[in-house]
Amino acid sequence: MIPFNKPYLSGNELAYIEDAVARGKLSGNGYYSQRCQAFFETTYGFKKTLLTTSCTDALEMAAILLDIQPGDEVIMPSYTFVSTANAFVLRGANIVFCDSRQDHPGMDESMIESLITSKTKAIVVVHYAGVACDMDVVMSLASTYDLFVVEDAAQGIDSLYKGKPLGGIGHLGTFSFHETKNLQCGEGGLLIINDERFVARAEVIWEKGTNRSAFFRGEIDKYGWVDIGSSFLPSELNAAYLFAQLESLPKIQQERKAIWTNYYKSLQVWAKQQDIKLPYLPDFATNNAHLFYMICTSEAQRTSLIKHLKDNKVHAVFHYISLHSSPFFKNQYLGAPLHQSDSYTRTLVRLPLYYELNIDAVTSSLLTYGR
Numbered sequence: 001m002i003p004f005n006k007p008y009l010s011g012n013e014l015a016y017i018e019d020a021v022a023r024g025k026l027s028g029n030g031y032y033s034q035r036c037q038a039f040f041e042t043t044y045g046f047k048k049t050l051l052t053t054s055c056t057d058a059l060e061m062a063a064i065l066l067d068i069q070p071g072d073e074v075i076m077p078s079y080t081f082v083s084t085a086n087a088f089v090l091r092g093a094n095i096v097f098c099d100s101r102q103d104h105p106g107m108d109e110s111m112i113e114s115l116i117t118s119k120t121k122a123i124v125v126v127h128y129a130g131v132a133c134d135m136d137v138v139m140s141l142a143s144t145y146d147l148f149v150v151e152d153a154a155q156g157i158d159s160l161y162k163g164k165p166l167g168g169i170g171h172l173g174t175f176s177f178h179e180t181k182n183l184q185c186g187e188g189g190l191l192i193i194n195d196e197r198f199v200a201r202a203e204v205i206w207e208k209g210t211n212r213s214a215f216f217r218g219e220i221d222k223y224g225w226v227d228i229g230s231s232f233l234p235s236e237l238n239a240a241y242l243f244a245q246l247e248s249l250p251k252i253q254q255e256r257k258a259i260w261t262n263y264y265k266s267l268q269v270w271a272k273q274q275d276i277k278l279p280y281l282p283d284f285a286t287n288n289a290h291l292f293y294m295i296c297t298s299e300a301q302r303t304s305l306i307k308h309l310k311d312n313k314v315h316a317v318f319h320y321i322s323l324h325s326s327p328f329f330k331n332q333y334l335g336a337p338l339h340q341s342d343s344y345t346r347t348l349v350r351l352p353l354y355y356e357l358n359i360d361a362v363t364s365s366l367l368t369y370g371r
């Protein structure tokens with residue numbers, strides 16, 4: 001069976017973990033955490049980054065930093081992973097769901113303005129498949145209506161919007177290093193702080209609501225409880241593992257992009273015959289080859305396609321159940337129907353995409369579908 005995902009291994013992970021152990025400090029914010037953060041700050045020019053135990057945690061930190069209060073409204077796509085919404089629901093926010101674009105599962109930027117009210121506090125964009133949302137539109141709405149923008153760039157590492165790295169455009173951004181993402185350490189994430197106003201408080205929230213980070217830099221002579229917070233920082237074991245992945249970033253990206261392009265080229269003619277849509281890339285976005293998806297004509301076609309692949313020993317999957325129609329949310333959803341989002345829920349399928357993938361086995365199975 002060709003699995004849907006296989007986490008990448010650079011080969012240096014265990015050596016770095018061994019080194020972290022030898023250094024004798026395994027709790028968070030140590031040597032490897034700082035090296036990882038420095039990597040992101042120098043490679044992408046992010047003002048300040050903090051490693052977290054997941055992207056979910058980074059999003060929860062973002063919600064605390066924006067001081068989201070019960071009753072505040074937060075606009076986000078419905079076609080996304082549950083953590084995008086949960087982080088804000090935990091602070092008591094009312095989630096206002098936006099539909100997806102017709103040409104892409106990312107959020108329909110043209111719909112955002114109609115969802116803004118006097119209670120709106122923030123817009124959370126999701127760069128689906130690592131393909132940027134039209135951030136000029138989003139940032140200009142944010143400045144007109146005085147809103148904050150969080151980029152859920154869980155899938156967006158090393159991808160650009162008009163030349164700018166994703167995660168570095170909104171007030172705050174987040175990455176994921178879950179084992180299904182391009183770079184991984186099992187579970188891990190990053191909070192990107194682009195707005196200077198949030199830097200000091202972010203460090204406090206990260207360190208259980210204490211000013212311990214400033215203490216370790218020698219800026220204060222004792223540390224204590226100064227704000228709310230939690231234990232959002234990963235151990236050095238995770239950071240050491242992640243650092244090995246960061247060193248391989250160009251190699252990983254080159255291989256993933258080659259696989260993605262191979263899929264696109266091999267499937268073009270066949271997809272047209274089956275009336276299946278291949279991914280669309282807007283002019284303003286680059287492709288970081290996070291995932292390769294296809295849009296089927298119906299749910300029935302998708303089911304039969306996944307079954308055909310399974311019979312040929314290839315594991316393909318679908319996602320997301322739109323959050324507005326999830327068991328948790330559907331009874332409280334008061335907004336308009338979200339037709340595009342519902343349609344992606346029924347028809348989108350993802351193909352295996354990982355460094356060691358034998359892509360010919362997948363494409364040759366696919367090309368026999370419908371014949």
Ligand SMILES: *Cc1c(COP(=O)(O)O)cnc(C)c1O
Nearest residue numbers: 054055056081083154176177178
């Ligand atoms: C993967 C993902 C997350 C969650 O990341 P974790 O690191 O698993 O918490 C959040 N949002 C999106 C869009 C994702 O794809």
